[in-house]
Amino acid sequence: MASMTVGTVAEDTKSRLLATAVRLFSEHGVGGTSLQMIADELGVTKAAVYYHFKTKGEITEAVAAPALRELEQILDEAAAQRSRGAQIDHALAGFVDLIVRHRALVALFNTDPGVARAIDRSLRGAQNFKTRMVALLAGPDPDLAGVITVHVILAGLALTGGAADHEDLDDDTLRSHLFEVGRRMLGRPKRRV
Amino acid sequence: MASMTVGTVAEDTKSRLLATAVRLFSEHGVGGTSLQMIADELGVTKAAVYYHFKTKGEITEAVAAPALRELEQILDEAAAQRSRGAQIDHALAGFVDLIVRHRALVALFNTDPGVARAIDRSLRGAQNFKTRMVALLAGPDPDLAGVITVHVILAGLALTGGAADHEDLDDDTLRSHLFEVGRRMLGRPKRRV
Structure with missing residues (x-):
């Protein structure tokens, strides 16, 4: 049991570390956040941070990975x-739900070039996701207009969902509005409520 | 004439300084860019940068100001x-045109929390612009669905216009596609071409 406790403590530190990193990234950008700042904020030594992550890139990747895995499943x-x-409704509903559940993370994804680039580089998840999402929403062999339309919708939903303007809206309200806006923009018929 | 030449040289340095700042901001984020880095990149002393701008905030403001003035006029x-x-067509066409002409700047606006915050703080231009644009596109007293729809469209157009995915598209192609996507999403009738 002792080793399990140690493992649990390490896991707890790791998740506190990631939460702290997300908060500092949001405030200062990835470029403006150092491992030392994360350590100071947590009240631990830089060596303690280094025990879990060797570089800021590894932290960024660890922050993004769970959401990207959820996206793959959707x-x-x-x-x-x-x-x-x-297919369209399922992909759209899943995407919107993910955005709303991870608002702070989405705001970070949207607003920091460092995060987007780190994800592209290390996971190649973002590009792969975009390609698959466009194929699902715009159909096979879409023309340029179709691709651009889907890009505008996805970017718009993500940016709006993560925006400070809508911080006060509860999850259900934001989720249902974004889903309906997306459906309308994708030309899906009105649903009976 | 001597003073005019000096003035012209100073203006030239200033505009080179702003162009360099935009490039470094895009690469490292505002948080990750220092006045010293800007000076090094320009091959001048930090004092020479300081002659034009006392803080990074002043640089950010100077970078954003011309585009915001154009938006006000539109x-x-x-x-x-x-x-x-x-009204809708004019606002949309002007917004799209601005995005396409200033793609690099838009990418920076979109992707750095430091820039957006600096603009909000110093010019209060972004918030004012958003309020006026929503009123124009969604009509007077729009409901939450109308406001969210306009947010999704504007954010989507700006993010897509500034995105690396469409770097290869020439301005005219990108402009006309974004305009048509925006019109469709705003429920404007198809135009005769």
Whole structure:
């Protein structure tokens, strides 16, 4: 049991470390945040941070990884739907839900070139996700207009969901509005409520 | 004439300084860029930078100011149009044109929390612009759905216009696609071409 406790403490430090990193990244940008600042904020030594992550890039990757894994799963589920309409609705609903649940993280993804680049570099998840999402929402072999339309919708939903303007809205309200806006923009018929 | 030449040289240094700042901000974020880095990149002393700008905030403001002034003018012109449709088309066309002409700057606005915050703080231009743009595009007294729709469209257009994915598209192509996507999303009728 002793080793389990040690493991749990380490895990706890790790998750506190990631939460602190996200907060500092949001405030100062990734470029403006150092491992030393993260250590100071946590009240630990830089060596303690270094025990978990060797570089800021590793922290950025660890921050982004769970959300990207969720996205992959949403895309798999969406692709397994039978009709085009159900595929679009599933992908859109999953994307919007993810945005709303991880608002702070989304705001960070949206607003820091360091994060986006670190993810592209290390996970190649963002590019892969974008390609799959465009294929699902715009259909196979979309023309330029179709691709740009989907980009505008996804970027707009993500940026609006993470925006400070809507911080006061509760999750359910924000989720349902973003979903309806997305459906309308994608030309999906009105739902009966 | 001597003083005019000196003035011209100073102006030239200032505009080179701003261009260099934009490039460094894009690469390292505002938080990750120092006055010293800007001086080094320009091959001048920090004192020479300091002659023009006392703080990084002043540089950010100077970078953003011309585009915000253009936006104000577009909104004035749009508000002076007679029909709601013409108001929407004018505001949208002006916004899209500005995005496309200043792609690098827009990418920076979109992707750095430091820039957005500096603008909000020093010019209060961004918030004022957003309020006026929403009023123009969503109409007077819009409900939450209307406000969110306009936010998604504006954020989506700006993020897509500044995105690296579309770097290869020439200005005319990008401009016309973004304009058409925006019109469709705002429920404007198809134009005869």
